Amino acid sequence: MELKQQTHFSEFLKLIQDMELKQQQKALQESGRLGRPRSRSAAGDSNQRTKGTQAPGKVHKNSKACVASYPSVVQNNILWFYPRADGEHQDILQRKRPPFIPEIDDPSFVAVYGVRDLPYGVSLETLNTSADSIVVLVLFTVEFDIEGGGPIKMKTKEANVDGFLTEQQENRGYFRYVAPCTFYGSPLPREVAPFAVDDSPLPTEATEEEKKKKKPQFMMVFMCVPVAPGKSRVIWAFPRNVGLWLDKIIPRWYYHMGPNALLDSDMYLLHVEERNFAAAGVQNWHKAVYVPTSSDNMVIAFRNWFRKHCRSQVGWAVPTADQLPATPTKDKLMERYWSHVAQCRSCSAALKAMKALEVALQFASVAVVGFLAVAKGTLVTSVVQRAAVVSLAVLCFAASRWLASFIEKNFYFHDYVHAYK
Structure with a gap:
């Protein structure tokens, strides 16, 4: 009888493990994130669990419950991993580290992080990042009226397999692309050290005055991550060494409103543009767009890099004939909850607090009206008092409606209409 119970338990445990494995594989395919292993028992080598956590006695092994050990490192508060578990790639992080931004880890800087899932591929995401960077450079360096504008002369250099550098004229801003997924730069001048004959930077020692008085710096860092055909994820960070006190009083969710609105402004356009690129052919992208100005140099430089070193496409593990998913409705395409809020602890907490406040305001408006009906002729006797109570009820209700819209x-979801901006 005991042997029969153990057999039944073994079969039940195997069924649970198979179900969990399928759920993890499905979640990984849908979200593009590395799952956390939750197997209850596993085999016994260095990369596998060796103890069952549900029942004492014999451990029932199952090869499907094994977990792989990927080379990984935490850098700039981000977990990087290399999705290869074989032995030849175990030391990959010693041979080639992820891009490192020293300003993010500098204690004299503060950095605001954010993440957003996007309904278009990583190549379009990278182009959008470069275009948004141009917008920031314009805001910082060019004075113009609404109808007119000013030219931005951008020059690309140092283009190779590792990326490229794009600078604005007169050293008024720069952006660097580090292959395969990182853009960083600043609308402020790039500090260039003096160079020796062999192009190596000369050692320079900062004086005590320079150490005490640091120049204001502001950077933009974008990491563009491919998730699936027609889907990508952007992680951004804005390190700065000015206005540090603002970070103590302004919540993080407030900082996320600006970048999310900027991403929304181009989201539908880029989703459609990706399909135009696919229709024209990956090698004929230049026939689907018009890039006549020097400020488009960064877009052209990335497209040239993508064509030369990636053959204009991401090498997915399981390629299909028609990789791009169908276009959903606009409210699903531009939704913000699952693409950002559910992944952001600050925005999730703010949403929960605002919903509670909305309910409280609605309850307060009803309670004030009820109080007026009960206290009429006793506590509230004059016309002025009644008008004040009614005004309070109306104010609470109006505030709840405004908060619901916010x-x-x-x-x-917020439909971005360019004609109204």
């Missing part, structure tokens, strides 16, 4: 636009 929640919908900033945490769920």
